[in-house]
Amino acid sequence: MKNINENDRYFYTSAKSCPFECSYCFATLPNFSDDLGSLQELHTEESIISGPRVIYPSCDSEIFLSNDLVRTLDRITKVEKQVVVSYSTKKRLSNKDLNMITEINEILNESSGFIKVGISITNINSIALYEKGCAGFEDRIENLLRLAESSIPTGVNIKPILPFISLDEYLRIVEHTIKYCDRFMLGDLYIDESTSFGKSVLSEYPGFITTKSIDWLNKDLKVKVYSEGEKKHKIQKSILSKGGKFFESDLSLINDIIKYGN
């Protein structure tokens, strides 16, 4: 399978909203969701033949892993097109979810594609505070274990690296997850300035704030970003010292799976 480039990506959302309440969610940023596509757009003949090669069912997407997606992928892979689905979640995966992930993987495997499941872990001890409704840490580890047992490609998304979480807690995340997954995606915190969480990050960490464009949206959306280089660097070092790999983007992690296998 050939490497995938940025223009081959497709982000879609659905009418259903995410059931979780992460304090740092940037899906609520003004203009953000307006720019995401819909699953229906992938059904056109043109899209099936020359459309995207990596499909993102939005964040956090267990409600978007639907039978509709299965049918769409079935049609896309019939023309022997290699497609990757990149799905990320903070939920506890049920047997039904795992069955659907396995079914999607089998469909995609027919034309050398695959589904990659990103298990998002931003902290261990403050989930009830920052990620209301999401699975606990142990359940996310269990997700990684069960996905590994089913030979589904995975990644651990340490994204966003949060300001209120200690380096020690991040090092423990690496230590606990690397037994089941050696690919990590690290990412900065995009700030929604209208929320109390966003306001507190801006006021308490002024030295770590920059402004960036979100390049994968059609619109030129600029956001404030919290990025603490030294903390990130120490997490990267820990991953490397334990034999893992880290990536700055989901696409580079996917291309690594394409190059070296699961």
Ligand code: SF4
């Ligand atoms: S899971 Fe994703 S979309 Fe849902 S609230 Fe959290 S950050 Fe937002």
